[in-house]
Amino acid sequence: MKLCTFEVLTSMGRHRRLGAFLDTGIVDLNFGCAWHLARKGEVRPYSLADVLVPDNMLAFLQGEKTSMGFARATLEDVSTALAQGESLIGPNQEQLLYPADTVTLRAPLPRPPSIRDFDAFEEHIRKGNVVGPGEDVLWPSFTEKVDYGLELAAVIGTSCRNVQAANAQPCIAGFMVMNDLSARDIQRKEMKAHPGPAKGKDWCTALGPVLVTPDEIGNLYDLRMTAHINGELWSDGNSKTIHPTFEEMIEFVSRDDSLSPGDVLGSGTVGGGCGMELDRWVQPGDVMELSIDKIGCLKNRVVKRQR
Numbered sequence: 001m002k003l004c005t006f007e008v009l010t011s012m013g014r015h016r017r018l019g020a021f022l023d024t025g026i027v028d029l030n031f032g033c034a035w036h037l038a039r040k041g042e043v044r045p046y047s048l049a050d051v052l053v054p055d056n057m058l059a060f061l062q063g064e065k066t067s068m069g070f071a072r073a074t075l076e077d078v079s080t081a082l083a084q085g086e087s088l089i090g091p092n093q094e095q096l097l098y099p100a101d102t103v104t105l106r107a108p109l110p111r112p113p114s115i116r117d118f119d120a121f122e123e124h125i126r127k128g129n130v131v132g133p134g135e136d137v138l139w140p141s142f143t144e145k146v147d148y149g150l151e152l153a154a155v156i157g158t159s160c161r162n163v164q165a166a167n168a169q170p171c172i173a174g175f176m177v178m179n180d181l182s183a184r185d186i187q188r189k190e191m192k193a194h195p196g197p198a199k200g201k202d203w204c205t206a207l208g209p210v211l212v213t214p215d216e217i218g219n220l221y222d223l224r225m226t227a228h229i230n231g232e233l234w235s236d237g238n239s240k241t242i243h244p245t246f247e248e249m250i251e252f253v254s255r256d257d258s259l260s261p262g263d264v265l266g267s268g269t270v271g272g273g274c275g276m277e278l279d280r281w282v283q284p285g286d287v288m289e290l291s292i293d294k295i296g297c298l299k300n301r302v303v304k305r306q307r
Contacts, residue, residue: 001071002296003029003174003211005057005110005132006103016106018055019098020075021210026103027078029071030055031094036074038091045091057109057211061173061261064158068173068213107132108176108211109155109262115205117151117180117266118249133209136303137181139284140204146282146302149180150227150235150273150290152220154246155211156263163254168247171259174213175220177298178266179206179290182274207264209296216294221245223293225270230287234278237270239292 002021007014019026034049042048052070054060060067078096081088088096107130115128131137139146157173181204214220220239227235244252249265275281282288284304291297 001068001075001174001213002216003057003060003071003108003213004209005106005108006098007106008098008103016056016110018053018057018060019103020071021100022075022079022082022097024082024097026098026100027075028055028094028096028098029053029060029074031090032074032078032096033070035088035090035094035096036070036077039077058111058113058262061109061155061157064261068157105133105209106135107207108209109207109264112155112207112264113260113262115264115266116249116253118244118268129204131204131206131300133206133298133300135206135300137204137206137288137300139302139304140183141305143183145183147182147275148227148229148273148282148288148290149178149182149269150225150237151178151180151269152176152223152225152239152242152267152292152295153178153207154249154265154267156250156259156265157261159258159260160250161254161258162256163250163259165245165247165251168250169214171250172214172246173261174211175217175292175295176207176211176264177209177290177292177295178264179288179298179300180266180269181205182276206290206298206300208298212295218294223295224291225273225293226291227273228289228291229280229282231289234275234280235270235273237273239267239270241271242267 004019006019018029033053034045037045153176155173160171223239225237287301289299
């Protein structure tokens with residue numbers, strides 16, 4: 001599945017919903033699940049759907065295998081109905097399927113419980129500002145050097161503790177593109193003072209454009225990873241160079257500690273995957289497009305803060 005958080009404009013204002021991509025558009029999974037249950041004769045389809053397939057990504061991930069299973073069943077039912085020419089309208093006349101160009105994608109996981117970003121064997125735990133596809137990245141007033149970081153991110157899908165790498169793959173719900181934005185001049189000063197990256201590292205992280213389940217990807221460790229700035233190729237790497245593997249990351253982090261659904265693990269920047277390595281720097285107004293095969297393109301524009 002390719003899961004997403006999308007925003008629609010209704011008479012009651014803007015609402016964010018959990019969705020999944022089909023070739024024909026984006027399915028509202030919560031309303032879709034209610035429709036799926038009603039077709040099976042369930043007398044309380046909405047109440048059950050809110051528990052089985054909630055309308056937001058974090059609550060959905062916290063449902064672990066049960067929520068994933070009902071989401072897959074919902075998509076299968078929707079696909080069958082579409083193939084048979086049926087009308088896709090919810091029990092209370094809700095819209096279940098949206099053309100992709102009529103909604104706005106947001107960060108698949110807008111508020112992760114935590115983001116752990118790896119670099120070789122070092123770990124940094126952060127809870128910074130998260131933006132999604134198409135959202136502007138605000139250039140902070142405290143820096144003169146903003147940099148992108150091309151990373152692959154895994155999202156935890158089950159509660160786990162003391163997991164061996166060989167058994168870690170089922171703990172992963174899916175993968176996203178991650179742009180680990182940094183204020184390099186501030187980061188350099190912070191590292192000299194030895195407090196660890198703080199303001200220079202944690203002011204913004206972009207995640208998206210979708211959360212892709214492992215079965216959609218195949219070989220995770222042979223994916224092309226690219227960064228284009230204003231349409232020009234700056235970075236071109238491959239996930240096979242990432243070390244440690246995500247399974248090894250999970251083993252390390254879960255050692256006498258717990259991981260929870262929605263926690264994010266960043267791979268660390270792929271070789272050549274940031275401007276600092278190239279001595280090239282993004283500027284206000286630049287458009288960053290970070291892409292990973294089988295996942296998609298995460299596009300953000302850098303905007304200077306108005307004083």
